[in-house]
Amino acid sequence: MADNLNIHQIAVVPEQVTNIFKPLATPSESIYQISLLTLAICGVIFLIVGGLLVYTIIRFRTRSNDEQSEPPQIYGSNQIELAWTVFPILIVFVLILVTARTISDVQNATHPPDSLKVTVVGHQWWWEIRYPDLGIVTANELHVPVSDPAKPRRTVLKLQSADVAHSYWVPQLSGKVDLIPNRDNYMWFDPKQTGLYLGNCAEYCGTQHAHMLIRVIVHQQEEFDRWVLEQQKPAVDNREVTAGRKVFLSTSCVNCHTISGTIAGGKFGPDLTHLMSRDTLGAGAIKNTPNLLRAWVHDPQKLKEGCLMPDMQLSQQELDLIVAYLSTLK
Numbered sequence: 001m002a003d004n005l006n007i008h009q010i011a012v013v014p015e016q017v018t019n020i021f022k023p024l025a026t027p028s029e030s031i032y033q034i035s036l037l038t039l040a041i042c043g044v045i046f047l048i049v050g051g052l053l054v055y056t057i058i059r060f061r062t063r064s065n066d067e068q069s070e071p072p073q074i075y076g077s078n079q080i081e082l083a084w085t086v087f088p089i090l091i092v093f094v095l096i097l098v099t100a101r102t103i104s105d106v107q108n109a110t111h112p113p114d115s116l117k118v119t120v121v122g123h124q125w126w127w128e129i130r131y132p133d134l135g136i137v138t139a140n141e142l143h144v145p146v147s148d149p150a151k152p153r154r155t156v157l158k159l160q161s162a163d164v165a166h167s168y169w170v171p172q173l174s175g176k177v178d179l180i181p182n183r184d185n186y187m188w189f190d191p192k193q194t195g196l197y198l199g200n201c202a203e204y205c206g207t208q209h210a211h212m213l214i215r216v217i218v219h220q221q222e223e224f225d226r227w228v229l230e231q232q233k234p235a236v237d238n239r240e241v242t243a244g245r246k247v248f249l250s251t252s253c254v255n256c257h258t259i260s261g262t263i264a265g266g267k268f269g270p271d272l273t274h275l276m277s278r279d280t281l282g283a284g285a286i287k288n289t290p291n292l293l294r295a296w297v298h299d300p301q302k303l304k305e306g307c308l309m310p311d312m313q314l315s316q317q318e319l320d321l322i323v324a325y326l327s328t329l330k
């Protein structure tokens with residue numbers, strides 16, 4: 001199967017919408033409301049202008065009994081010029097004020113001390129995810145607790161980049177915020193419902209920009225606490241796969257990947273300590289199934305062409321052993 005994989009057959013189909021009109025957190029709700037206001041104002045202007053246009057076309061159309069001479073021509077009108085200058089200025093002023101207020105509400109919000117702090121680092125073409133207070137490192141799939149009205153809980157992201165500019169955008173949670181090298185940007189949200197939220201890198205960052213997908217999994221608090229405990233466990237050291245572990249640790253995989261508790265400490269690629277707890281591989285490019293994991297390790301370039309993990313030219317035996325070992329990283 002590994003030899004005739006077609007990315008279009010296996011790309012992960014979004015199970016849920018990325019819809020700016022279905023906001024499920026405070027920042028996205030504010031953005032949704034302001035976009036409705038803007039749409040309403042533009043709609044009213046459109047109706048007035050369009051209505052006048054249609055009325056004029058019908059009311060002043062050529063009729064069979066029209067005289068052949070031109071009607072009287074009017075040059076300049078202070079009233080009309082004043083009206084079409086002052087009204088647009090007022091409308092723009094209103095739009096500026098409400099927009100500035102929304103931006104400041106979202107950006108200058110102060111966060112309660114129990115907010116969950118997460119650092120997201122954009123890489124070509126995947127997301128590194130760190131929970132500094134919890135000692136967890138993972139990739140691409142962000143797990144956060146739900147914000148119950150009875151017990152609100154915020155997530156605050158610190159956004160950084162390891163290479164070029166990226167942009168983090170999960171439309172149902174918040175507006176997009178760029179990840180810029182040598183700079184910390186911030187984003188926050190308080191998801192109102194549990195479930196899977198999808199997003200995308202929103203700033204073109206190179207060949208595989210389109211496969212730099214974001215999955216945010218929102219849990220009930222207890223479920224989230226359980227996830228944290230699982231992630232905090234060290235990587236399993238399964239005696240039965242010592243052979244696979246040996247091959248992995250003696251291959252240059254260790255220069256790019258970390259598996260905690262081993263000599264593998266590379267930071268260039270995603271942390272693999274709990275690889276099997278993730279639903280997807282390659283930042284949402286493919287599902288994390290036994291076949292696809294094998295195909296990825298065999299030659300990632302077939303699945304995510306141009307990605308920064310090279311074809312490692314493993315022999316069938318090395319491949320079998322390494323995949324067996326990776327499959328134990330629960």
Ligand SMILES: [Cu+2]
Pocket residue numbers: 166167201202203204205206209210212
């Ligand atoms: Cu991008």
